[in-house]
Amino acid sequence: AKAPSQPRRASTFPQFCHLSPTMAAMTLAAPVALAPARFSKVTRRRAAATRPAGAVPASVQRRGALTLRAAIAMPNSGTPVMYNDTGKWREAFNLKAWASEIREVEKELKADIDQDDVKHLNKILTWANCFYFGGLAVMFATPFFTNAFAAIGGVNPVAAFMISTAICARWTMVGHHVCHGGYNTAQSENGVVTGRFHRRTFAKGVARRITDWMDWMMPEAWDVEHNHLHHYQLGEAADPDLVERNMAPLRTGKLPMLARYGQVVGLALIWKWFYYAPNTMKEMYQRREREAVKAGDSSYENPFKTGELPSTLVTVVGGALKGQFGALIETAKCFAPYATFQFAALPAVGYAVGGASMATAVLLTSILADVMTNVHSFIIIATNHVGDDIYRFETETKPRSDDFYLRAVIGSANFRTGGDVNDFFHGWLNYQIEHHMFPDISMKQYQIAQPKIKAICEKHGVPYVQESVWKRVVQLADVMVGKRDMLVWENGD
Numbered sequence: 001a002k003a004p005s006q007p008r009r010a011s012t013f014p015q016f017c018h019l020s021p022t023m024a025a026m027t028l029a030a031p032v033a034l035a036p037a038r039f040s041k042v043t044r045r046r047a048a049a050t051r052p053a054g055a056v057p058a059s060v061q062r063r064g065a066l067t068l069r070a071a072i073a074m075p076n077s078g079t080p081v082m083y084n085d086t087g088k089w090r091e092a093f094n095l096k097a098w099a100s101e102i103r104e105v106e107k108e109l110k111a112d113i114d115q116d117d118v119k120h121l122n123k124i125l126t127w128a129n130c131f132y133f134g135g136l137a138v139m140f141a142t143p144f145f146t147n148a149f150a151a152i153g154g155v156n157p158v159a160a161f162m163i164s165t166a167i168c169a170r171w172t173m174v175g176h177h178v179c180h181g182g183y184n185t186a187q188s189e190n191g192v193v194t195g196r197f198h199r200r201t202f203a204k205g206v207a208r209r210i211t212d213w214m215d216w217m218m219p220e221a222w223d224v225e226h227n228h229l230h231h232y233q234l235g236e237a238a239d240p241d242l243v244e245r246n247m248a249p250l251r252t253g254k255l256p257m258l259a260r261y262g263q264v265v266g267l268a269l270i271w272k273w274f275y276y277a278p279n280t281m282k283e284m285y286q287r288r289e290r291e292a293v294k295a296g297d298s299s300y301e302n303p304f305k306t307g308e309l310p311s312t313l314v315t316v317v318g319g320a321l322k323g324q325f326g327a328l329i330e331t332a333k334c335f336a337p338y339a340t341f342q343f344a345a346l347p348a349v350g351y352a353v354g355g356a357s358m359a360t361a362v363l364l365t366s367i368l369a370d371v372m373t374n375v376h377s378f379i380i381i382a383t384n385h386v387g388d389d390i391y392r393f394e395t396e397t398k399p400r401s402d403d404f405y406l407r408a409v410i411g412s413a414n415f416r417t418g419g420d421v422n423d424f425f426h427g428w429l430n431y432q433i434e435h436h437m438f439p440d441i442s443m444k445q446y447q448i449a450q451p452k453i454k455a456i457c458e459k460h461g462v463p464y465v466q467e468s469v470w471k472r473v474v475q476l477a478d479v480m481v482g483k484r485d486m487l488v489w490e491n492g493d
Contacts, residue, residue, distance in 0.1 A: 082492050083492045084491075084492050084493060086487060086493045087492045087493050089461045089462065089463060092461075093460060093461060093462065094460065095402050095403070095406060096402060097460070098402075098406070098456065098457075098460040098462060099402035099405055099406070101456045101459075101460075102405050102437065102453070102456060103405075105449060105452050105453065105456070106437070106438050109438060109441050109445045109448065109449055110185070110438075110440075110441060110445075112445065112448070113182075113183070113185050113186055113441060113442055113445060114186055115186055116444070117182075117183060117186055117442035117443075117444045117445065118183055118186050118187065118195065118197060120442070120443060120444040121174070121177070121178075121183060121197060121442065121443065121444075123420075124169070124173050124174065124420070124424065124443065125170075125174050127169070127424060128165075128166045128169035128170050128173070128174065129166065131162045131163070131165045131166035131169065132162070132163055132166030132167070132170075134162050135158075135159045135160070135161070135162030135163035135165075135166065135369070136159070136163070136346075138156060138158055138159040138162065139156050139159035139160075139163075139361075139362060139365050140349075140350065140353060140354075140358075140362070142156055142158075142159070143354055143357075143358055143361065149361070153360065153361065153364050154357060154358070154360060154361025154364065154365075155361065155364040155365050155368055156361065156365045157368065159365050159369070160365050160366075160368040160369040160372055161369075161372060163365075163366070163369040163373075164368075164369040164370070164371075164372035164373035164376060165373075165376070165425075167215065167369070167370075167373040168373045168376045168377050168380075168427055169424065169427065170213050170214075170215065171213065171215050171217075171377065171427075172377065172380065172381070172427030172428060172429055173424070173427060173428045173443060174212075174213060175202075175203060175212070175213035175215070175219065175222075176427075176428070177428070177442065177443055178197045178198075178199060178202045178203075178212075179199050179202060179203070179219060179222070179223055179227060180199065180227060180439045180440050181198075181199040181439075181440040182439075182440055182441050182442045182443070182445075183195075183197040183198065183442055184198055184199060184200075184440070186442075196212070199223075202219075203219035204219065204220065206337065209337060210337055210341075214337055214338050214341065215272070215338055216272045216273045216276070216277040216334070216335060216338055216339075217272070217276060217277045217280050217334070218277070218280065218281060218284070218334045220284060221277075221280035221281045221283065221284035221334070222280045223284075224280065224283045224284045224287050225240055225279065225280040225283040225284070226280070227439070229283060231436065231439050232399045232404075233396070234385065234393075234407055234408065234411050234412075234436060235385060235390075235391060235392040235393045235407060235411040236392075236393050236394075236395075236396055236397075237394065238396075240279065240283065240310070241385065242385075242392060243382065243385070243386040243476065243479060243480060244386065244392060244479055244485070244486050245392075247479070247480045247481075247482075250263060250480060250481060250482070251479075251480070251481065251482030252482060257481060257483070260480075260481035260482070261477060261481055264477050264480050264481065267378075268374065268375050268378040268379070268382075269371050269374055269375060270371075270374060271374055271377075271378055271382075272373075272374050272377065273313065273335065273374075274312055274313050274314075275310065275312050275313075277331070277334055277335065278304075278310075278311040278312055278313055278315070278316050278327075278331050278334075279310040279311050279312065281304065281311065281327075281330055281331060281334055282302070282304035282306060282310065282311035282327075285302040285303060285304055285330070286302050286304070288300065288302070289301070289302040301326075303324075303326025303327045303329070303330055304316075304326075304327045304330075305319055305324060305327065311327065313331070315327070316328050316331050342366045342369075342370065343363060343366055343367070346362050346363075346366055347359045347360075347362045347363040347366070349362070350362030350363070376427075377427070379469060379473055380415075380426055380427045380429045380430075380469060381427070381429060382476055383413065383469060383472040383473055383475070383476045384412055384413060384429060384432040384472075385411055385412055385413070385432070386413075386475060386476050386479050386480075386486065387413060387465070387472065387475035387476070387479065387484070387486065388475065388478075388479070388484040388485060388486065388487070389413075389463070389465050389475075389487065390410070390411060390412070390413060390465065390475075390486055390487065391407070391410045391411050391486065391487045391488070391489050391493065392411065392486045392487070392488060392489070393407060393411070393488075393489045393490070394488065394489070394490045395489075395490060405437050406462070407436075407489075408433060408436035408437040409433050409437065409453075409457060409462055409463070409464060410462065410463055410487075410489075411436070412432045412433045412435075412436050412465070413432060413433070413465040413466070413467065413472055413475075414430055414431060414432055414433050414434075414450070414464075414465065414466040414467075415429070415430035415432075415466070415467065415468065415469040415472065416430060416466075416468060416469070417430050417431060417447070417450050417466070418447065418450075423443070423447070426469065428443050428446065430469070431446035431447070431449070431450055433450075433453065433464065433465075433466075434446050434449045434450055434453050437453065454466070
């Protein structure tokens, strides 16, 4: 993806909105904590459970001479920074030398993208299709062979798992990397698109969305929110996916810790349609509004009225109750292809094949599949840039600068990598460090890049976080509820 050309966003970019008690009940009460909040500096408070016995809290250490290392100017700032213990690696770090080696790897990777990468993508897409259509076959065929699931309303968990895996794969692997332009060079010639997997045409328009990547999100809207805002402002205040800032109301609220964790679980069940899809639509229309104003057209109006705050299903419905139906109409249009097929067309086929009982079973299985794919994607996506060993940033940096590459490493976490099967079930999001460094290369190239980037980071002493996804889930949940805090670059961490 190209670096964004639009003006950089203000420092209080999307936070979540309060739910009324009624709406909270309608949405499992999970996102009630996602209230609008401006990020403020808070005392770094590591939970006792995550701090070694007898250790001195970081907030206390900072005040002592033990944490004073060197005072040098940071990138983008002339202000000297006193490094504390976690920032010790920065003392002798040579950013220019490190970045030079990184750029050499990038050059090699991009030069190596060819039709073999496209064949690899087609293999992954074939796996996804086998899961999806295999799941449909299991769902429709099972009642004719056994009534094993009759006691639970005909819901087929095997079929639901297969369908949910396919839905997640089409987003995180196929749609994700194609829309980043990872296959552009192999799918175009002399500026003319020659293949299906080019970001200029992939999933654009209703017909291509249905055949290429059908999900709750509109691909064009997701491109704005993810490919531009998140990728080129990673960990900054303007990053729409900055978990620590977005969850500030829950982190600093008065709810018991058990209730906080419960809300995290509830959010995982519904996050794609509750928050992600409406907010990507808002970001797309907000960008169009800025472009219209820049072109001298002040009549263009963004139907999503939340300003710098995010749009959720609650704000969309709340606007409609006030007579503002624009956001509701656009959200319904966004939801329509996926929701109509999964929750209307498939049950209709079930009714035609096996009557009302099968229609009900198909509908319930489709709902279970959607819940599963919400949880699956939440686990492998929300965990990528959060933890008490991951940095956030209070200053901006330029796309493709040396500092940009560094932030991609220290602001991200990898999971276990290697092997197509392992990578498939991680949604290829286990290469998040390399992906944020080079968002426009293929999945196959990430497998080649990862050991090289890790070795360069180890050589230069740059923290390279790689852990089991389940350990990262614990980090995510602990930060969301306020039990852990992220590192802050500008604080000398």
